[in-house]
Every structure is written in C-alpha cells, then in structure tokens.
Amino acid sequence: MPHKSFDPTTFRDKPVSFVRRSGRMTPSQVRAWDEHRAKYVLDIPHGAAATSVADGVTGDPEQIFGRRAPLVVEIGSGQGHAILHAAETRRDTDFLAIEVFRAGLARTMIRAELAALDNLRLAEVNAPELLEKYLPEGSVDEIWVFFPDPWKKERHKKRRLVSADFARIAHRALRPGGVLRLATDWEDYAEQMRDVLDAAPGFERDFAGEWSDRFDGRVLTAFEQKGAEKGREIRDLAYRRA
Template sequence: MPDREPATAPRFRDRPVSFVRRSGRMSDAQERAWAELAPRYLLEVERDVAATSVRPGAVIDPAEVYGRSAPLIVEVGSGQGHAIVHAARSCPEIDFLGVEVFRAGLARTMLDAGRAGVRNLRLVEANAPEVLEHLLPEASASELWIFFPDPWHKTKHTKRRLVAPAFPPVAARALRDGGVLRLATDWDDYARQMRAVMADAADFAPAFDGDGAPRFDGRVMTAFERKGLRAGREICDLAYRRRARA
C-alpha cells in the first residue's frame, strides 16, 4: 500500500463533493452583514487546494472558539440559517456550528443571528465531510443535523449524495459516544439510500422503530420542507445514535 502524502502536501479531493458552488450575487444587506458580522460568526479555516477545503490537521478547539465548554450541535448544509438560528436562540446553553458552502446563505444567517442577538453560533464556509474529518476534534459534537440535503435525484448525479457509504465514518469520528445523527429528506429514494447506508454503519444504531423516526421537534419548518410538502412528497426523519467506542 503506498505511503500517504504528508498533511502539508497539496492534494485534490478523491471523491465528488455534494454541491456545485455557484457565485450568486448577494444583496446589499448581505454584503453589509458579511463585512460587519463575519468577524463575530465566521470561523477562519486553513485551506487545502480547493476554496471550500479544510487542511488536514487544521483542528479547532471548541472551548476556545465559544469561550466555554458546552454541548455542540453541528448542522450540515445550514442554508439560509432558519433552523440553526432558531435553535441557537431557543437553546442558549448549547453551542451551534453551521456548515455551508454558499456565501449568500451564510451572510443571511449572520444577518438574522445578529438581529436576534445570538452569541452561541459560529459558521464555517467549507465542505462538510472535511469539517467533520479535519476541523472538529474527535468526539466533540453532541448532535449532527442534516436536513434536506441535495437529493441529486438524477441517476447520473446520485454519486454526489452526501449520505453515502463514505460518510458514516467521518460522522462517527466527530460525534461523541451516544451522540445523535439526525437526517431528514423529502425524497423517498434518498430516504431508502440513507437507511441502507446507515444499516451498514457499524458505529451507529437506529434510534427509531420502523421506516422512520417521529418528526424532530427541534426542526423548524423551512422553505425546503414546505416545497416538498407542496409537491406531495412525504417527509422522512431518521435518527441514529453513535455507539460507544471500543
């Protein structure tokens, strides 16, 4: 087996990412939010080759970032920030980290968080698996949320789906023992894939009976969920508990 490259060596990603990054124009309010609020909310990240990559070894100390030791909940694909800003405002005793690659969404999140006076929220502009694998310390997260990830419903694109066989190990690394991975999707075939992938994940056990979990009451209704419901699609919640490390 060939030697692995040293952490400092440039490298390209060895699997497709779950997004296509577009340079959408930000509104004037979003531009102002980025300029004024990024120092408060946005984590600086040491990059690898790609603009949204994370350099191996660039780990953060959550206690230093948040100024305290508290449970940490991570939302992957935080979008416009509706869910995570609501959660952070409702649960000031918990720290939250939103992971997103679209700058306009991050700016909107900062704008709403600033207006709400939220202090227990940080954001990172990066590819989620690299955040879980390189940026977060092992066993640092209490929960990991992935709500309505891009379904990549065309057959030729399903290889881009986030919840695929390579994902559970990086999620397990970041979660503490007993931590919970929460998933939600409005695409039936993606729900089936999620269940199949997680059934093969040795580090996780289902935290529900049957084909799905009850709707997570900590998830606010977002535009993605409303769109799915209007289209007649059924929302599927899933939850998996991180098994104890050996």
C-alpha cells in the same frame, strides 16, 4: 501539453455534495458579511480547493465558543432557519452551521445579530472535511443533515452526501451517544440513507418502526412546505453512535 479541465464538483479524489454557485449578494448581505464575519465565521485556512480544509488545521470548540457546552453541527444550513431557531431557544448549547453559499451565511449573520446570539458560529467549508480534519474526535453531540441535495439523476447519485464514507466520518465526530439526525423529501434518498446507516459500524437506530418521528427541533421551512405541497413524504431518520 493539453489543458486539464477542472471539475468543480470534486475535491481531490472524492466527489463533493454541492456545486458552488456564484449567486449575487444583496447590499445588506454584503454589509453583514463585511461587518460580522470576523465574529461568526471560523477562520479556517483552505487547501487545494476553495472550500477545502488545509492539512493540519484543527479547532477546539471550547476555545471557539469560550465555554464547554453541547455542540450541534448542521450541514447545509442554507439561510439558517433551523439553526437560528435552535440557537435562540437553546442558549445552553453551541451551534455550528456549515454552508458553502455565502449569501446564505450572510443572511444567517443578519438574523444572528438581531437575536444577539453568542452561541452560533459559521463555517464556509466542505462539511465532511471539517468533521474529519478540523473538529476533535468525539466533540459533537448532534449532526443535522436536513434536506441535502438529492442529486436525482442516476449518474449524479455518487455525489450524495450520505454514504458509507460519510457515516464513518460522522461516527468519528460524534461523542458516544451522540445523534445523527437526517431529513429528506426524496424517497429513494431516504431509503439510501437508511440502508447506509443500518449497515454502518457503530451506529444504531434511535427510532422504532420504518421511519423516525419528525424531529421537533426542526422548524418548518418554506422549502419543506413546498415539498409537502407537491405530495412528497417528509422522511426523518435518527441514528445514535453506539
């Protein structure tokens, strides 16, 4: 019987928006992971794939954070620059960073410990599954998607995170009046995001004109600066759950 090859970019019948790279962590990152993951990283049992969420597994934000507070979820938090800044300056709000690259999570932990953050948790899972299966419906105040992988080649665009299915999942997770914030430096992806969300049931624009103003809660990162220096326009969008 021939061996069936495994495509690491898919989960079951849905493509995922990332390829999980096995980057080596520094000794300080390994130490941070070992010492602090129990405090920061949600213990979410996995299903068929390494970053999947097992069926029937759910989490209650009030139990996770030990209080009732607004909840912001960032998808693809990278090294944590945006969410760390927000968690430090908005202590009355809880933040959940979703990232599949462990080195980025470890670096986020290091800075979280230095800032003594109690309002930040991390999840090493596929973000749409966490929003659809793990979190209660209507439990999130804001979802952030800043500079997701644009999957530039035409044959790869099906892997882009923002799709009609993602809009459905985000709508489920957001409370009424909650906001989905997006940013990208890739023009055709920005246009796709806007087309998808303009057509998505239950969402309305939270901006006037062609694009949203830059979200002032997003710190300027080296990644964004590099894109701007290359002449790419930074496009922001914001949609509110009606």
